[in-house]
Structures are given as C-alpha cells and as structure tokens.
Amino acid sequence: MKTKETSFIFHKEQVQKYIRILGDSNPIYESEESARKFGLQTIPIPPAMPMTVYQSFEIPWLMKPPVIHRKQQCINHQQMFINETYTGVISLTDVVVRKKYTFSKQTLLLYDTTGNLCFSGISHIVSGEIL
Secondary structure, eight states, X not given: OBOOOEEEEOOHHHHHHHHXXXXXXXXXXXXXXXXXXXXXXXXXXOTTGGGGGGGXXXXXXXXXXXXXXXXXXXXXSSOOXXXXXXXXXEEEEEEEEETTEEEEEEEEEEEOTTSOEEEEEEEEEEESOBO
C-alpha cells in the first residue's frame, strides 16, 4: 500500500523551531549567511527533520492500538535545504500477522525536483490489526 505523492517545502521558521526544540545551537541553522560561511548554499534541513512531514500525508491505512515503534532509521542520501520543493510517498510493506499482533514496515521516501532520492525514513512497527 502507498500514500498519494505529496509535495512540500521546508521553511526557515520550521527549521529554527525544530532546532530550538532539540537544543541544537549549530550556527548553520541560524541564517543563510551563517550556512554559507560553512560552505552550504543556504540553511540545511537537520538530519531527522524530514520525518516530520508524516503530518502532511493522508495515510490510507489505520493501525489499531497498541502501536509500537520497534526501530527507526533515517538515511540522508543528499543534503536537503530550505525553500526547495520535495516530493514524497509513504509505503506500507512486509506486513505479517502473528497471533493478535501485526508487524509491518513503513518507508518514507523524499525526492528533489529532479527525481533524486534525498531521504529514506524506515519504521518497523508492531500494532494491532491494520485496516
């Protein structure tokens, strides 16, 4: 199963709010000028921040409680930046039912406008029934 393809843009304010929550004081997230001093074209997206785009997707499946993240992996294939358009899709695979629990894998893939894979977020989940 897959979600519909969804597009979005990370904005400077979102990045700054995210890093404040994390307590990250790295100057590359403060301003475009600071990022350029470190050789970047503009403010980069923090490594795990792409996982926050889950809220932008309409997920066509429902996991009945309990829902437990067994493990999660974030892979940055190439640096992502503010004010650029990214497109993504979430897939549900490897669904196995054992007794009253469902084991599954959700994968978030994000691409830039040229179709290059930028980010993979892989979540292994245990839940009740998947509807």
